[in-house]
Amino acid sequence: MRVTIFGATGLLGKPLMREWTGDEIIGLGSKSADVRDPGQVRNAVQSHRPDWVVLAAAYTDVDGCETNPDHAFDVNFRGAVNVAQAAKQFGARLLFVSTDYVFDGEKATPYEVDDARGPRSVYGRSKAEAEVELLRILPEVCIVRTSWLFGSDGKCFPDTVLKLAESGKELDVVDDQRGSPTYSLDLARAMIQLCRQEAQGIVHATNTGDCSWFEFAREIVSRAEVDAVVRPTTSDKFVRPAQRPKNSVLSSRSLEKYGIAMPDWHDALQRYLTARADGLLARTDDD
DSSP states (O other): OEEEEETTTSTTHHHHHHHOOSSEEEEEOTTTOOTTOHHHHHHHHHHHOOSEEEEOOOOOOHHHHHHOHHHHHIIIIIHHHHHHHHHHHTTOEEEEEEEGGGSOSOOSSOBOTTSOOOOOSHHHHHHHHHHHHHHHHOTTOEEEEEOSEEOTTSOOHHHHHHHHHHTTOOEEEESSOEEOOEEHHHHHHHHHHHHHTTOOEEEEOOOBSOEEHHHHHHHHHHHTTOOOOEEEEOGGGSOOSSOOOSBOOBOSHHHHTTTOOOOBHHHHHHHHHHHHHHHHHHHHHHO
16 A cells, blocks of 8 residues: 655654554655645655555644634645645545544533534634535545644653653643543554545544543653642633633544554553653763
8 A cells, every 4th residue: 555644744744654564655744745835745646646645734733823824724724625636636545634623622521523513713623624625525535533642753742741840840730621632653553544444534533531631731740750749720710822622522433433442541641651751861872
């Protein structure tokens, strides 16, 4: 199988490149192919003629999207459309990575794939509108929604928490937003399986279990054995440019239909912390 990955140098793209073995993989970063440029996208797909195109490139700075909506839609909506049109032109399947932010967060139970979209932020709207348009262009597209992504290959919540905690700062973290932390390595493995099973439609893929951001932060410092003060707070005391969903837990039923089970988020966090410590040790040895 031939696969082209857009966004191969990012938080999700790097583990996709490492984990995807046994197939012919071409990874493209924004310097190689800017998804905002339809010509660059078309040339990349035409030259490789992949069976699958994976779109992991996105502008994911949620607050940045709020203050720069044009850029958010250029990348997350128009960029996705460019990739979908190229995939359709050259007969490739498409996997598009989307987000829990397409929902309003008001539901009391986990979101199912057919629940109504109701984004409350520019980031969420850019992804929700991309989903709708991609389903129109390529009805067989596979849309993988995930949440609270973290990993060793880019900026993420656990790394930020640990850097603040290790510097001696006390942390106030919101306790009224719930979701499922998702390790980029586990998501990459699930996505590879979905492509190999010719998945289509919307699939929710997160590590199992859920927590609040405060509970997540407390578990991070506890497992990392960092002596830090972590206090719960509320969203109204921690105002951000973009509104966050109160509940963004995604149901795993759609993933289970493919026989795929992702590990619990506690297990995922422990593996991330081990990989992070190994990476820091390796950098120290290099110095």
